[in-house]
Amino acid sequence: MGNKLSRIALNDEGFIFDPETGNSYTVNRTGLFILRLLKEGKSEKEIVKSLTETFNVDEREAERDLIDFVEQLRLYGLLEGKNV
Amino acid sequence: MKEAYEKPVILKLKTGMMNKFGSSPAYIRKVRKEIDGIPVEKLVEKFGSPLFVFSEKKLRQKFREVKNAFTLRYPNVEFSWSYKTNYLDAICAVLHQEGETAEVVSEFEYEKARRLGVPGNQIIYNGPYKPYDSLVTAVKEGARINIDHFEEIADLEKVADELGVKPRVGIRLNMDTGIHPQWSRFGFNLESGQALDAVKRIASGGKLELVGLHCHIGTFILDPHAYEVEVKKMVDFAYTVEDQFGFKIEYLDIGGGFPSKNRLKGIYLPPEVAVPSVDEFAERVCSALLSSLRPGDYPKLILESGRAIVDEAGYLITTVHAAKRLPSGLKAYVLDAGVNILFTAFWYKFNIEIDREVYGTSEPCVLYGPLCMNIDVVDDLTYLPPLPRGTRLILSPVGAYNVTQWMQFIRYRPAVVLIGENGEVDLIREAEDLTDIVRREKLPERLKLEW
Secondary structure, three states: OOHHHHHOEEOOOOEEEOOOOOOEEEEOHHHHHHHHHHHOOOOHHHHHHHHHHHEOOOHHHHHHHHHHHHHHHHHOOOOOOOOO | OOEOOOOOOEEEOOOOOOOOOOOOOOOOOOEOOEEOOEEHHHHHHHHOOOEEEEEHHHHHHHHHHHHHHHHOOOOOEEEEEEHHHOOOHHHHHHHHHOOOEEEEOOHHHHHHHHHHOOOHHHEEEOOOOOOHHHHHHHHHOOOEEEEOOHHHHHHHHHHHHHHOOOOEEEEEEEOOOOOOOOOOOOOEEOOOOHHHHHHHHHHHHOOOEEEEEEEOOOOOOOOHHHHHHHHHHHHHHHHHHHHHHOOOOOEEEOOOOOOOOOEEOOOOOOHHHHOOOHHHHHHHHHHHHHHHOOOOOOOEEEEOOOHHHHHHHEEEEEEEEEEEEOOOOOEEEEEOOOOOOOHHHHOEEOEEEEOOOOOOOOEEEEEEOOOOOOOOEEEEEEEEOOOOOOOEEEEEOOOOOHHHHOOOOOOOOOEEEEEOOOOOEEEEEOOOOHHHHHOOOOOOHHHOOOO
């Protein structure tokens, strides 16, 4: 997992600060949930499993949404290369 | 017990980009589960998606609103339904029931109105191209014809000779009313003296009786003052004609062009603010008339309002087929309806409603249609919460022009239904299938495939 993600500041409200660029972001609850797991170095498979265990969502939708979310992180420069 | 799921969203925070109306697009969403009391899902189940839905209640309501606005202010008004705006039989029938005559601009529209049962003398025949045979029919059946150019004067004189009658006609004028673009391609120009030349020509021919003046200043006119200018100029010209040539101008057809509560691209204010009320238009038109007409003279005022009446009565239900993330980070949705059936998407930003509660922060997104064509964009930037596949979007207003200008291109055209005032749902145009499209095709024998 990239160093980038470990450097970003993340609070319980879903506020994100990227000290490298000075940009800030906000994520919703699910986004926060995923980011925390990413920071812990969990794999895509593990994250999907956690999502389906915690939330009322099926595996297919969770997987699809995770791909989309990771794409967004990458576009914002919060993930480097292939992290999951 | 598992927690409710919301699709993960991340938004970049931007400072100094406060919304001046104080509302954040991130949390605004509009949910519409039914149209006139009929659940959206039920409509789609029965008639498929995409689906055009018209509200008879709204259509009649809107017409009466426009009618009242004018008839309360002027004693002699006729409303003529602009067929090109929406010539579905059922829509025209509702408006004819309400008392509208028919305003047509081609032999096709003329035939469609006649087929529906509209008598010839209840038809106004406009437009720059009126084939000779259609003029013969129109004169025979007593339609009111507004002449567009000098050739048409000659054509009608020929018809007069052929039928041995003296057709009663109008001429179309174009003029400067202070708005841009100025429509100058239809009719005879007033300021240059061309219109007066046309009257001279008609008078010297002696075969036609000039009884009306027609004008149509533009479309989606947001400035009521333009109509005031139009009316005054028409009245002045009418008296010039009457005094110099002895014709009696019985009607002043001021056309249409009144806007609907739709949002034009590039206009920042919401339509509720930007679009003047119909009363405002009526007040300007009628007070201009009453202040410039001679005492006791009340020529018929004809209005050809189309969009202002039907636009808001029409909805399009469309379904989210797929979601993607563009390289720019923008979310994109692929819908089952595109510009092939939503011609007005090129200049309007539709009101977008969702058929269900969707949780999560709205994100900027683009709505694409189903066509494999780059131009197929229904909305290039809107804010929607993360939509699951299968979500229905209800787009409005789409009642004007879409079901006439739609194209059979790449996909079949969908069904159109009308919800009656008592909740009846009637199919008023079936969805197309292959037979509609190939009916006119002929394959030469030598090209028949033997696979």
